[in-house]
Amino acid sequence: MFKFHSLAALQHVKNNPRTKAQSDLLKGQVVVVDEVAGTAKAPATTSEAEGAFHVVNNIIDKPEVRNSADFKVERDEYVKADFLTDANHLLAELSDDVLVDAYSGLAQNDVLVPAGDGSGNWVFADGTNIVASNYKVNLSIVEKTTLGGNGLLVKITIN
Secondary structure: OEEEOOHHHHHHOOEEEEEEEOOOEOOOOEEEEEOOOOEEEOOOOHHHHHHOOEEEOOOOOOOOOOOHHHOOEOOOOEEEEEEHHHHOOOEEEEEHHHEOOOHHHOOOOOEEEEOOOOOOOEEEOOOOOOOHHHOOEEEEEEEEEOOOOOEEEEEEEEO
16 A cells, blocks of 8 residues: 655645556556556566566555555556656555565664565565665655554655
């Protein structure tokens, strides 16, 4: 799950609703948007992940979904991909279902970056194997929350 923490983001963050998912996606996952091909896919390589700056933020518009945690954008459905570079220094919340690392191992001031493994999830930038400054988008953990059971309040930083 993913949601902006303020109305400022809803008013100022552009989105791209014209591309279709290449796999099932969850709100909060990172996608690489290809306008020409009309596709949105999870970054499959480190270089794709380093340049990724869109996040899935579809409105839950399926009446059969009774719990927001069960919502997903299925393959070939349109993705509302929010342009995170417009959200520099704004706060957002995301749940642990879009994290590669264990929620219990994360702490305040840790930095998350897009994973380059094709999952679309966020991974902890340890500074050794994964260097946050190499990535276009960083999420700095402000505090743990209860969004989706285990959530994080993060500050979006654009490099």
